[in-house]
Amino acid sequence: MFQAERSFLAAYCERAGDPAFWAEPLNAVTNAAFLLAAGLGFHLLRGRRDLPLAILAGLAFAIGVGSFLFHTIPNRITVMLDVLPIQGFILLYLGVALRRYLALPRWVAVIGPVLFLVGSSALVSLAGSRALGGGIGYVPALAALFGVALAARLKGDAASRLAARHLAVAGLIFAVSLTLRTLDRPLCGAVPAGLHFLWHLANATVLATLLLALARHARRLQPGLSPA
16 A cells, blocks of 8 residues: 555656655645535534535545545555545435435435446446546536436425535536546646646535535525434
8 A cells, every 4th residue: 555556657647657655746735625625514514413414524534535645655555545435425425415405215315326326337338447538437427416406406496496506516617627637638748737636626626515505405494403
């Protein structure tokens, strides 16, 4: 775990093949933004009982730590510490969104993320893991953001419309973020520091927006106590 592996040294522009711990300073330090997003999530929990929000805030914290480790010691272990919390956040948030924002049955909130994972895996297999600069696996998450936002908007009640606005904003930011991630390597000659650090900052903003949406939706429905 404490040694960089050659196969990961060309993953991002900033590292440029250098195995040193601080070869990606911008990519490393911008992970602090995820810790700030996690801090917001825990702040939103004050005086409230909301287990999903607490877990999501914890996953945001884990994303920051895992990504920092990967961008300082890139190897097969740290890449999993980077990827797994992200996938966990996506799947849990989707399930919670289906249940809370769309008021779908619990079984749909469980099966939905499973089907999402299967579909995402199929897309990566068909398109290839290197498509969009390795960001192809995030396209379904982008589609899900806009899809749930639209469904929540059509649901019509004030709380769902509020959630829809937050999800739409998060989706727009994520679209920009994914574009920046995709252009990191192609624009490396023009921008030696790369663009991946902007992906971190934008994604932390996305997570903060999603956590805020969850808390505000719960507060709109039932002040003082979030729904199960």
